[in-house]
Amino acid sequence: MNNFRFYSPTEFVFGKDEEKNVGELLKHYGATKVLLHYGGGSIKRSGLYDRVIESMREMNIDYVEQGGVRPNPIDTDVYEGLTLCRDENVDFILAVGGGSVIDSAKAIAAGVPYEGDFWDFFDRKATVKEALPVATILTIPAAGSEGSAATVITKADEGLKRGSGSQLLRPKFSIINPELTYTLPMWHTAAGIVDMMSHIFERYISKTKDVILTDRLCESTLITIMEAARTILKEPKNYQARATLCWAGTIAHNGSLGVGREEEWTTHGLEHELSALYDMTHGAGLAIMFPAYMKYTLDEDVERYYQLATKAFGVPANHFHKKDVALEGIRRLENFFKELGMPIRLNETEAKKEDMPKLLNTLKRNMGESFGTFKTLTLKEAEKIYELAWE
Amino acid sequence: MNNFRFYSPTEFVFGKDEEKNVGELLKHYGATKVLLHYGGGSIKRSGLYDRVIESMREMNIDYVEQGGVRPNPIDTDVYEGLTLCRDENVDFILAVGGGSVIDSAKAIAAGVPYEGDFWDFFDRKATVKEALPVATILTIPAAGSEGSAATVITKADEGLKRGSGSQLLRPKFSIINPELTYTLPMWHTAAGIVDMMSHIFERYISKTKDVILTDRLCESTLITIMEAARTILKEPKNYQARATLCWAGTIAHNGSLGVGREEEWTTHGLEHELSALYDMTHGAGLAIMFPAYMKYTLDEDVERYYQLATKAFGVPANHFHKKDVALEGIRRLENFFKELGMPIRLNETEAKKEDMPKLLNTLKRNMGESFGTFKTLTLKEAEKIYELAWE
Numbered sequence: 001m002n003n004f005r006f007y008s009p010t011e012f013v014f015g016k017d018e019e020k021n022v023g024e025l026l027k028h029y030g031a032t033k034v035l036l037h038y039g040g041g042s043i044k045r046s047g048l049y050d051r052v053i054e055s056m057r058e059m060n061i062d063y064v065e066q067g068g069v070r071p072n073p074i075d076t077d078v079y080e081g082l083t084l085c086r087d088e089n090v091d092f093i094l095a096v097g098g099g100s101v102i103d104s105a106k107a108i109a110a111g112v113p114y115e116g117d118f119w120d121f122f123d124r125k126a127t128v129k130e131a132l133p134v135a136t137i138l139t140i141p142a143a144g145s146e147g148s149a150a151t152v153i154t155k156a157d158e159g160l161k162r163g164s165g166s167q168l169l170r171p172k173f174s175i176i177n178p179e180l181t182y183t184l185p186m187w188h189t190a191a192g193i194v195d196m197m198s199h200i201f202e203r204y205i206s207k208t209k210d211v212i213l214t215d216r217l218c219e220s221t222l223i224t225i226m227e228a229a230r231t232i233l234k235e236p237k238n239y240q241a242r243a244t245l246c247w248a249g250t251i252a253h254n255g256s257l258g259v260g261r262e263e264e265w266t267t268h269g270l271e272h273e274l275s276a277l278y279d280m281t282h283g284a285g286l287a288i289m290f291p292a293y294m295k296y297t298l299d300e301d302v303e304r305y306y307q308l309a310t311k312a313f314g315v316p317a318n319h320f321h322k323k324d325v326a327l328e329g330i331r332r333l334e335n336f337f338k339e340l341g342m343p344i345r346l347n348e349t350e351a352k353k354e355d356m357p358k359l360l361n362t363l364k365r366n367m368g369e370s371f372g373t374f375k376t377l378t379l380k381e382a383e384k385i386y387e388l389a390w391e
Numbered sequence: 392m393n394n395f396r397f398y399s400p401t402e403f404v405f406g407k408d409e410e411k412n413v414g415e416l417l418k419h420y421g422a423t424k425v426l427l428h429y430g431g432g433s434i435k436r437s438g439l440y441d442r443v444i445e446s447m448r449e450m451n452i453d454y455v456e457q458g459g460v461r462p463n464p465i466d467t468d469v470y471e472g473l474t475l476c477r478d479e480n481v482d483f484i485l486a487v488g489g490g491s492v493i494d495s496a497k498a499i500a501a502g503v504p505y506e507g508d509f510w511d512f513f514d515r516k517a518t519v520k521e522a523l524p525v526a527t528i529l530t531i532p533a534a535g536s537e538g539s540a541a542t543v544i545t546k547a548d549e550g551l552k553r554g555s556g557s558q559l560l561r562p563k564f565s566i567i568n569p570e571l572t573y574t575l576p577m578w579h580t581a582a583g584i585v586d587m588m589s590h591i592f593e594r595y596i597s598k599t600k601d602v603i604l605t606d607r608l609c610e611s612t613l614i615t616i617m618e619a620a621r622t623i624l625k626e627p628k629n630y631q632a633r634a635t636l637c638w639a640g641t642i643a644h645n646g647s648l649g650v651g652r653e654e655e656w657t658t659h660g661l662e663h664e665l666s667a668l669y670d671m672t673h674g675a676g677l678a679i680m681f682p683a684y685m686k687y688t689l690d691e692d693v694e695r696y697y698q699l700a701t702k703a704f705g706v707p708a709n710h711f712h713k714k715d716v717a718l719e720g721i722r723r724l725e726n727f728f729k730e731l732g733m734p735i736r737l738n739e740t741e742a743k744k745e746d747m748p749k750l751l752n753t754l755k756r757n758m759g760e761s762f763g764t765f766k767t768l769t770l771k772e773a774e775k776i777y778e779l780a781w782e
Contacts, residue, residue, distance in 0.1 A: 001634045003406025008399060014650070015394025210631040212618070213639055216611035224604045240601040243392045247650065248604055256647065259405070259638065 001260040023059035031092030073104035081108035099143020106151035128166035142192030144253020146174035161276035178242040190340035191283025208261035287342035292389035414450035422483030464495035472499035490534020497542035519557035533583030535644020537565035552667035569633035581731035582674025599652035678733035683780035
């Protein structure tokens with residue numbers, strides 16, 4: 001087990017109707033003028049928007065709005081929010097939505113008190129020294145951004161999708177009402193499930209030995225996610241299953257399941273190129289890239305994948321044929337993603353083989369010539385993983 | 392699953408040599424004059440004291456000391472610390488030790504800015520509105536106080552042992568170096584193991600249904616604690632096992648494993664009377680009281696105890712004889728406590744049967760005429776549980 005720091009100061013406010021407390025929470029955390037930051041019109045159709053406004057009005061909290069934030073959040077939306085916050089003297093950002101909305105809220109929060117271009121934080125030219133406080137009302141369990149220090153933004157004109165992060169960007173509070181996810185289209189529910197499982201894989205597939213407690217917590221969370229997912233496929237309004245997924249998505253990415261080990265994140269890097277180039281849903285890209293990554297890196301540590309297969313995917317143990325067991329685990333994962341209606345190969349998407357040089361070129365700009373902790377990969381090897389993902 | 396709030400803002404700094412960063416952390420969290428609060432002489436013998444002093448000096452952090460804090464922390468130590476903090480204008484309390492030292496540090500922190508008697512917080516006459524910041528260097532994995540909002544203090548002259556709590560009392564940071572626990576006597580290691588397992592039982596033994604994710608996380612943590620404990624019995628200096636126990640003790644009580652369910656805490660209440668009356672080690676008292684509590688409440692929800700037996704204690708499932716399976720689970724737990732060298736019956740301790748009226752009398756003062764969430768108990772029933780614990 002490695003030394004670690006675990007810091008998750010976000011107050012999670014979880015359960016039915018909790019969004020009605022947003023005004024009180026904003027007041028408690030010192031907000032006076034809020035940027036209400038949200039995506040498409042679904043929060044208006046569902047009545048969530050009205051409940052949020054009402055709760056803020058009751059507490060006399062002033063606000064300005066920025067709606068229409070796009071999925072795979074882009075820099076232009078961030079610039080728009082930045083200007084609005086500065087012009088209106090906003091002192092608190094409330095993101096109502098999924099990971100995209102929360103990520104762009106974080107980028108704005110970091111950008112407002114910064115004199116340079118906010119992209120500097122994503123270009124590794126600057127680190128966040130100060131930020132507006134952010135809070136969230138989560139509507140899509142997936143990205144875990146409601147409890148994380150991280151944000152991922154796409155620079156639209158250059159096709160660069162990059163992450164940044166700071167403890168200062170952890171939400172002050174996050175309201176998670178599982179009922180808000182009842183009407184989520186199955187595609188987004190499924191993509192969210194892949195995303196949260198991937199956040200666990202990026203931590204679990206590690207060379208660090210003897211992190212037995214977090215291993216077990218990861219395996220338990222994976223099993224529970226798959227179980228809840230299968231319930232939701234049949235009963236989209238099953239509260240317990242929706243609640244389970246919501247909380248699993250949060251703990252999958254607030255750091256709890258990564259303590260004490262070197263994390264990976266290469267597959268997220270490989271996927272970001274796909275979603276930047278094709279505007280692919282992040283979870284769908286991960287459903288394609290994770291099995292490919294696992295197959296490519298299997299020989300690096302068969303034991304690790306054997307443990308995953310037997311402990312999380314229910315493959316019967318067989319000490320004489322560990323690699324076969326490990327491979328069967330990956331097959332079961334692919335089958336599970338298929339059950340969810342996710343693609344598991346690039347040929348099921350709009351991706352084109354002739355784009356490979358383009359993919360590798362932006363990968364190089366984003367990740368460098370080599371990357372990875374579980375297995376150090378060259379660009380040539382990344383190409384092989386994309387090929388494995390093909391068909 | 393119930394609605395819940397999960398808030399664990401403590402920064403956990405975990406691993407080898409991390410105590411050397413205490414000065415830097417104190418500075419980061421704004422300390423200028425620290426109360427260094429500790430127990431017996433072990434931190435001096437081990438060199439920990441010197442390392443802490445050196446790290447504070449390097450950062451020019453001024454300090455005053457209060458050593459000699461007693462186990463099962465008592466009010467007189469709190470009053471002493473309070474006066475010292477006020478006289479010396481202390482603005483930060485650093486507790487170096489186990490749960491007792493941390494709990495009394497929290498009581499002092501709450502008391503310093505309060506005009507009345509700090510015991511008001513334990514008497515439910517007042518709630519904490521303000522507190523000095525607290526941080527910890529943990530030397531005994533057990534109480535979980537390094538990551539909790541709670542504190543338990545004994546009013547020595549009246550034999551009252553009571554808890555209080557406030558989010559304001561959560562440590563700003565807690566340094567947890569597993570190596571510091573190498574020299575802990577096996578008795579204290581064992582009592583700590585019982586304590587952390589009990590923190591999970593108080594959450595797991597609940598009537599709230601459908602908290603499947605936390606159920607699994609609880610079961611995984613229990614299994615891992617027992618596994619690590621058995622390693623430590625053979626190899627007290629096994630780093631991985633010590634580290635596992637340290638982190639398990641923290642997450643067992645920072646709230647992670649209780650989300651979404653009604654918690655219990657009756658057995659802690661029953662035990663507090665024992666440790667107040669006989670100065671019994673808290674973990675030893677719990678090793679006696681938990682099996683008794685489980686047996687007495689078994690019929691309240693056989694299914695729950697059946698799940699515990701099969702999922703955490705490895706008893707083979709048998710759907711036709713669930714109660715037998717559940718009872719076998721409790722027997723295995725008792726055997727595990729015996730392996731640790733803990734007493735499992737009151738007749739192994741200095742407790743005297745003729746003290747029963749005294750026990751029940753203080754129980755009544757502390758808990759009232761009836762108490763409990765999993766099963767509401769009367770004082771008469773509490774007496775039956777003490778009797779079950781006898782032999």
